[in-house]
Amino acid sequence: xxxxxxxxxxxxxxxxxxxxxxxxxxxxxxxxxxxxxxxxxxxxxxxxxxxxxxxxxxxxxxxxxxxxxxxxxxxxxxxxxxxxxxxxxxxxxxxxxxxxxxxxxxxxxxxxxxxxxxxxxxxxxxxxxxxxxxxxxxxxxxxxxxxxxxxxxxxxxxxxxxxxxxxxxxxxxxxxxxxxxxxxxxxxxxxxxxxxxxxxxxxxxxxxxxxxxxxxxxxxxxxxxxxxxxxxxxxxxxxxxxxxxxxxxxxxxxxxxxxxxxxxxxxxxxxxxxxxxxxxxxxxxxxxxxxxxxxxxxxxxxxxxxxxxxxxxxxxxxxxxxxxxxxxxxxxxxxxxxxxxxxxxxxxxxxxxxxxx
Numbered sequence: 001x002x003x004x005x006x007x008x009x010x011x012x013x014x015x016x017x018x019x020x021x022x023x024x025x026x027x028x029x030x031x032x033x034x035x036x037x038x039x040x041x042x043x044x045x046x047x048x049x050x051x052x053x054x055x056x057x058x059x060x061x062x063x064x065x066x067x068x069x070x071x072x073x074x075x076x077x078x079x080x081x082x083x084x085x086x087x088x089x090x091x092x093x094x095x096x097x098x099x100x101x102x103x104x105x106x107x108x109x110x111x112x113x114x115x116x117x118x119x120x121x122x123x124x125x126x127x128x129x130x131x132x133x134x135x136x137x138x139x140x141x142x143x144x145x146x147x148x149x150x151x152x153x154x155x156x157x158x159x160x161x162x163x164x165x166x167x168x169x170x171x172x173x174x175x176x177x178x179x180x181x182x183x184x185x186x187x188x189x190x191x192x193x194x195x196x197x198x199x200x201x202x203x204x205x206x207x208x209x210x211x212x213x214x215x216x217x218x219x220x221x222x223x224x225x226x227x228x229x230x231x232x233x234x235x236x237x238x239x240x241x242x243x244x245x246x247x248x249x250x251x252x253x254x255x256x257x258x259x260x261x262x263x264x265x266x267x268x269x270x271x272x273x274x275x276x277x278x279x280x281x282x283x284x285x286x287x288x289x290x291x292x293x294x295x296x297x298x299x300x301x302x303x304x305x306x307x308x309x310x311x312x313x314x315x316x317x318x319x320x321x322x323x324x325x326x327x328x329x330x331x332x333x334x335x336x337x338x339x340x341x342x343x344x345x346x347x348x349x350x351x352x353x354x355x356x357x
Contacts, residue, residue: 002066005049013063017054024050118192118248120147123241127255129226131262132294135272135320137228145219147243149250150210157212157246158203165204167196174198197247214246224255228321229270232259265294270327271319276301277334283307293318293329301331309335 006013009023024046033040052058058068123146129138149155158164166172170193178189192198197214206212222241230236234257242251265274276289286305290298301313311333319327341349 003045003049005053005062008045008049009053011053015053020050020053024054118245120243120245120248120251122251122254123243124254124256126258127224127226128258128260130260131265133226134230134232134257134259135228135267135294137230137321138226140224140226142222142224143219144222144253145217147215147217147245148220149244150207150214150216152209153207153214155214155244155246156203157197157207157210157214159205159207162203162205164201167193167200167202169193169195170200172200174200192247199247215244222253226257229267230257230259231267232257262294264292267320268330269320270322271330272327273330273332275332275334276303276313277336278303278307279336280338283309283333283335291331303333307333307335309333 027046031043236255238253240250241253244250313331315329318329
């Protein structure tokens, strides 16, 4: 029975080369025999399907006749279970197999070299601040126990004035080659030398503090500058503030901000908002109230005559600092309605009522 290569790779018949490549990469990761989820029969099948569908000529033959006449797959039993591994010849070392980088697909199986600079672990912490600190910003210092660059040798791994010599492990190349056997044969991978950390040089006398490891586990004080106007739940990222790693870059420190709410103020964009409760008579006749700002100083709020419940009095420039400007302070008026009235008050209100007020 003729195999349905499109079904095997779980792609449509009009799938692009990129879609076919992605489907093969996903299935190859899952079914490679050297992995826990591996299935040798399934892996042969998807490899055979990809070998045909990734090649324009073979795919055209398969689509037209249901089989492949040119070398490299189809119903011809040769190579490895019907799959032509000639695509691997030179391709693996050059990073290609019909456009697929096998180092990318099988790197975790063959122990392939990592790409780019090695990086230390990121660290995440929580920081609690007051509402006032969130509005105006604050500088905090926290103690973290983490892997950091050795202060004694400044990350060189050497004692002061110690000379460097060629690393005997990698012969000064900074990298080592490793060979691993697989169902495909023997493959060579390259990794950074763990002795010299990729420099090709090692100190004659190692640092007494870090023993040449360049990094140490220690308690370190970190300065965190919280910007103005930060919101609850926002994150601050300190590049390089995470774990250090020898021969690579330090990870990042992420600080999640938790803002304690204020009993009087809240934020609306760049504006600060609070309520002001005024007496009924002041609402009718107008009045003045002294109000404490978030900074702690006092300002006078002039309540206009006939102010309405919920009306906003705007105080310019007393809100949240934003760049070189500040938002406003919005004072929301609440009218304190008396719960009990004296006989005299009732009499006066009746007179107001008769006047149509």
